[in-house]
Amino acid sequence: MKKIGLIVNPIAGMGGTVGLKGTDGKAILEKAKRLGSKPQSAKRTKETLERLTFLKNDFELITYPGEMGERIAKECGFEPKVIGSIKTTETTATDTIQAAKEISALKVDLLLFAGGDGTARDIYNAIRNKTVVLGIPTGVKIQSAVFASNPMKGGDLVALFLQGKIKETKEAEVMDIDEEAFRTGFVSAKLYGYLTIPYEKQHVQRIKSGSSTNERYAQEAIAQDIIENMDDEYYYIIGPGTTTRPIMERLKLDFTLLGVDLILEKKLVEKDLSEQKILTYITGKRTKIVVTPIGGQGYIFGRGNQQISSKVIREVGKDNIIIVATKQKINSLNGQPFLTDTGDKEINQLLSEHVIVITGYHNKVVYRISY
Amino acid sequence: MxxxxxxxxxxxxxxxxxxxxxxxxxxxxxxxxxxxxxxxxxxxxxxxxxxxxxxxxxxxxxxxxxxxxxxxxxxxxxxxQTLGADLNVDIGQGTCTMKYSPKINERFAGSPKFTALHPAQDESTVQGILEIIYKLDLFLREISGLDKFTFQPGGGGQAIFAMVSIIEAYHATNNEGEQRDEIISTMFSHPSDAAAPTVKGYKVINIYPNEDGLPDIEALKKAVSKRTAALLITNPEDTGIFNPKIKEFTDMVHKVGGLCGYDQANANGLLGITRAKEAGFDMCFFNLHKTFSSPHGCGGPATGALGVKEEISDFLPVPLVEFDGKKYYFNYDLPKSIGKVRAFYGAVPAILKAYSWIMSLGSEGLKEVSRIAVLNNNYLLKKVLEIPGASAPYAKGRHRIEQVRYSWEDLYNDTGVTTEDITYRMVDFGFHMWSSHHPFIVPQPFTLEPTEAYSKAEMDEYLAGLRRVVKEAHENPELVKSAPHRSVVHKIDHEPLDNPAKWAITWRAYLKKNKK
Known part of the structure; x- marks a missing residue:
């Protein structure tokens, strides 16, 4: 019998309705409560679980006590296996991490967690990519790509996973915004890592062909295209992400998945560079930037790759920006343009136009950037 | 009804x-x-x-x-165990232009006068069928405004492939073969418009639609360059939205030295209304098994009739069927020809049926076909939009040409029932519906194309089927999700299609791969 883990962050989302932009930290939670905020997480988790009740007898649900999963699971008619212990009222990140570790250790097929970016980070810190996970979006901040687009769709995805209709997985970004800075009106998003989530392939019509090629294959094809067209006269700034990773792997170079690396003549100059270091290397030199939209929102610059700052972009020049993305990733934006948030209005405006995006080997599309 | x-x-x-x-x-x-x-x-x-x-x-x-x-x-x-076009209200297979194939035309094609012909016969003994081939060429010239047609390609995909071969030969002749290595298409054009150039070794640039569902002229501006070999595009695209700026597109591509190929596999809403020539195209093709009523034959005897402008007619496959005022003959004298794309002269039964169909309708009749097809489509559009959960993304409130790509996204959000589930449930009522071509830009897509062949009563019958399934999706979603209940097979397993170790297109390959 398959096993599904469930962790609910009961306080996730409480800051949202009262305009607090998040609930990271005890003081903010107190403030949210004072402002009359009600817990959101359980209600939304219920929407997910309700989509799974028809499979109730086909899998075992493992969860943490009380508000962290037990209560809502029982309310939805499940008889979950409850492990661990929490202090009855206020749970913290430590509880989430503890629960993730313990549930993951029971070799669950999938760990479902309800929360926001902060919760995703906690899950990432606890289990990295050891277990397949899926986020139920209940938090205020949802920058990460590890969440279902809504709680109900999350339930459907888990159902397909349980029925063996979805077998493939992919790595998805865990992003988080610095809440303090966000409250003062400044968005500073960081790419923390990758969690493994179920990969729902889009089926095309039967008979005509099979389903779309998998993400990994498309990423490899993109890398081959980039490498074939590399000009040894240019520095290449390689942005973070799984889409750019195969470029470094195929060149057999050391690299950082989350940082910015620099190469010249297909050799690593230095990895994990800061904005300042990039500028030191490239000022006055011919340079190209290879970037991919980060997370589920389509940000090209300013989220998760702030090292490639407006100063760097200015130095490199708009025409030397190479954008890479799989078609799957572009289609998941539902027609929304790519976004930039460099903190420099002039650069944002400069970049806002139609651009060529490399989507495969000898395969490009024209897409729009906005801000 | x-x-x-x-x-x-x-x-x-x-x-x-x-x-x-x-x-x-x-x-x-x-x-x-x-x-x-x-x-x-x-x-x-x-x-x-x-x-x-x-x-x-x-x-x-x-x-x-x-x-x-x-x-x-x-x-x-x-x-x-089939749901053939003659058996059901086949309007659910949008983009495929399912229409009635008059049975009298089958009789013609089944006559020994026709079936006893051999392609190796001397041309003096087959003047009748050569006349039919030549005259169908003349009809399609009139319909497209272009100057010469070949019927060799065995379907739309092969016609596109032949177009790309012509594009390649044309630029090679001008010593620009190396330089022009990119072909531009759009996301809502038929996927073969990008696939055929890829197979030929071209780099492909695809344009995403804007908020109106159309490719943007600004996006095309970004895509064109000295490397542009050609634009291959459908209009109206699979959304059924006609691009009124198409002439600006072809002008822009010509300006940089590229050719323009028009994918008119489905031209059912345009007969006698717009033409490839006036839109600035150098080439186009029609699927005789779509617009011109020859049966689809499940990937069988089909024809992608490929037409070109005089300036590039030297590149067409040989032989061409010509008339010297007295007799019809095969012309092999095309030194720049791309060669043959298929044995002999094409699927001649399909040519015969299309010729008969056009002859029975005449020019006014053809225009009437398109008018009715468009009218039917817009009736259906209005009625489908009344069904809760159905929507037609892009171009809100505007009329469409011959088909519409709809979405069940709202229904899915309300009930969890997907397009795929609905297609399976529709089968229980004897209806065919498909989710339509990739890419899946439109969420939960379905594409309906009623053509001119279906009556209002038949469209109402189909709509009743949709309404019934949608009602079930709200009241008993499991019933829809576990469909079909009254059909041949339950669910089709897609997985082997993705797995080269499993798929087999011949019995021998099957035995080998399954070690039997």
């Missing part, structure tokens, strides 16, 4: 019929041929010894061995 039209209480035959290779019994025969009599052998030989040695196979082919009755039973059973 009215809004309350009841759906059919349909139930399909289910025979659990194996495939014919599995029915084979060693030694079983349909016909036992008599031995050749000595007297005959003395005159014509034994029939084998004159064959070149290298052509004689050492092992007999592993064909299924069955008696006549077994073959008949097998195919009759299979025929009961």
């Amino acid at each position: 009215t809004k309350n039209t009841k759906v059919k209480n349909f139930h399909q035959a289910k025979w659990d019929e194996p495939i014919i290779f599995e029915l084979s019994t060693k030694g079983e025969r349909g016909i036992l041929f008599p031995e050749i009599e000595k007297e005959i052998e003395a005159i014509v030989g034994d029939g084998f010894s004159k064959l070149p040695k290298q052509m004689i196979r050492k092992q007999a082919p592993q064909l299924p061995e069955l008696a006549q009755k077994q073959v008949l039973k097998h195919y009759l059973r299979i025929s009961q």
Whole structure:
């Protein structure tokens, strides 16, 4: 019998309705409560679980006590296996991490967690990519790509996973915004890592062909295209992400998945560079930037790759920006343009136009950037 | 019929019929041929010894061995397990232009006067069929405004491939073959417009639609350059939205030295209304098995009739059928020709049927076909939008041409029922519906194309089917999700299609891959 883990962050989302932009930290939670905020997480988790009740007898649900999963699971008619212990009222990140570790250790097929970016980070810190996970979006901040687009769709995805209709997985970004800075009106998003989530392939019509090629294959094809067209006269700034990773792997170079690396003549100059270091290397030199939209929102610059700052972009020049993305990733934006948030209005405006995006080997599309 | 039209209480035959290779019994025969009599052998030989040695196979082919009755039973059973165009209201397979194929045209194609013809006959003995081929060329010239057609390509995909071959030859002749290595298409054009150039070694740039569902002229500006070999585009695209700026597109591509190819596989809303020539195209093709009523034949005898402007007609495949004022003849004298793309002259039965169809309608009749197809489509659009959960993304409130790509996204959000679920449930009522071509830019897509062949009553019947399934999706989603309940097979497993170790397109490959 398959096993599904469930962790609910009961306080996730409480800051949202009262305009607090998040609930990271005890003081903010107190403030949210004072402002009359009600817990959101359980209600939304219920929407997910309700989509799974028809499979109730086909899998075992493992969860943490009380508000962290037990209560809502029982309310939805499940008889979950409850492990661990929490202090009855206020749970913290430590509880989430503890629960993730313990549930993951029971070799669950999938760990479902309800929360926001902060919760995703906690899950990432606890289990990295050891277990397949899926986020139920209940938090205020949802920058990460590890969440279902809504709680109900999350339930459907888990159902397909349980029925063996979805077998493939992919790595998805865990992003988080610095809440303090966000409250003062400044968005500073960081790419923390990758969690493994179920990969729902889009089926095309039967008979005509099979389903779309998998993400990994498309990423490899993109890398081959980039490498074939590399000009040894240019520095290449390689942005973070799984889409750019195969470029470094195929060149057999050391690299950082989350940082910015620099190469010249297909050799690593230095990895994990800061904005300042990039500028030191490239000022006055011919340079190209290879970037991919980060997370589920389509940000090209300013989220998760702030090292490639407006100063760097200015130095490199708009025409030397190479954008890479799989078609799957572009289609998941539902027609929304790519976004930039460099903190420099002039650069944002400069970049806002139609651009060529490399989507495969000898395969490009024209897409729009906005801000 | 009215809004309350009841759906059919349909139930399909289910025979659990194996495939014919599995029915084979060693030694079983349909016909036992008599031995050749000595007297005959003395005159014509034994029939084998004159064959070149290298052509004689050492092992007999592993064909299924069955008696006549077994073959008949097998195919009759299979025929009961289909939902053919003549059997259902086939408007759910948008982009494919399912229409009635008049049976009189089948009679023509089945006549011994036609079937006894051989492609190797001297042209003086086949003037009749050459006249038909030549005149169909003239008709399509009038319909497109272009100057010369070939019927060699065996379908739309091959017509696109032939277009790309012409594009390649054209630029090579101008010594720009190396430089022009990019072909531009759009996301809502048929995927083959990007696939064929890829196979030919071109780099492909695809343009995403804007908020109106159309490719943006600004986006095209970004895509064109000295490297542009051609633009291959559909209009209206699969959304059914006509791009009114198409002339600006072709102008922009011509300006940088590229050619423009018009994918008119489906031209059902445009006959006598707009033409490839006036839109600035150098080439176009029509699928005779779509717009021109020849049956689809399940990927069988089809034709992608490919037409070009005078300036590039030298590149067409040979032979072309010409008329010198007295007789019809094959013209092989095209030194720049891309060569042959298919044996002989194309699927001639499809040519004959399309010719007959056009002759029976005349020019005013063809225009009427398009007018009715557009009217039917816009009736259906209005009615589908009244169904809760259905929507038509892009171009809100505007009319569409001959088809619409709809979305069940709202229904999915409300009920969890997907397009795929609905297609399976529609089968329970004897209706065909498909989710349509990739890419999946439109969420939960479905594409309806009523053509001119269906009456209002039939469209209402189909709509009643949709309404019924949507009602079920709200009241009992599990019923829809577990469909079909009254069809041949339950669910199709997509997985082997993604797995090269499993898929097999021949029996031999199947045996090999499954180690039998």
